[in-house]
Amino acid sequence: EVQLVESGGGLVQPGGSLRLSCAASGFTFNSYWMHWFRQVPGQGLVWVSLINPEGTFTNYADSVRGRLTLSRDNAKNTLYLQMNSLRVEDTAVYYCARDLIRGVSDYWGQGTLVTVSS
């Protein structure tokens, strides 16, 4: 069974940092592109970042580029999202997801809430 389990969310002050993790199991992790999406509760979904299977290529939404860094450890089947210089508008539930094709995600974690507030 495919499972994605996020962790690392919490309350942080503006300008602070967090590192989110996504532990994957039930599939060959090092064969898949992976994504992070975010969602303000009650609102729509927003794509945040992607990474290729080898971890050598990443891409980011304009709103987070330069502040968020996506990486992966294929030996540990884990995805990491380092979040720096956090802003109030980064407050959301963050989901990791497995790419099926070209940005379509067929499996999602349950999400981890990041709250940026003073």
Next chain:
Amino acid sequence: EIVLTQSPGTLSLSPGERATLSCRATQSVSNNYFAWYQQKPGQAPRLLIYDASSRATGIPDRFSGSGSGTDFTLTISRLEPDDFAVYFCQHYGDSPPYIFGQGTKLEIK
């Protein structure tokens, strides 16, 4: 950048009825790279349809997708109680960003 507008915002129907959800893009979507997701409160999105009309693994055949160009539709032929949720459309492609609509809430009448 493409903007996706879903309609209606809220759809009130009864179990057994047919649901038709729409999503319109501000420009033509290439290769029908269009997906639909279902999301229930407190849960992650669930992929239903991709490539405009292909059902994802395990999705029952009462869910169907259609459309091309700028207009796409998700149809649920006979609503079951478990189908009442929020539905999002998504445009994807060979490179990001991957755009979502604002959602349609399907509620029990």
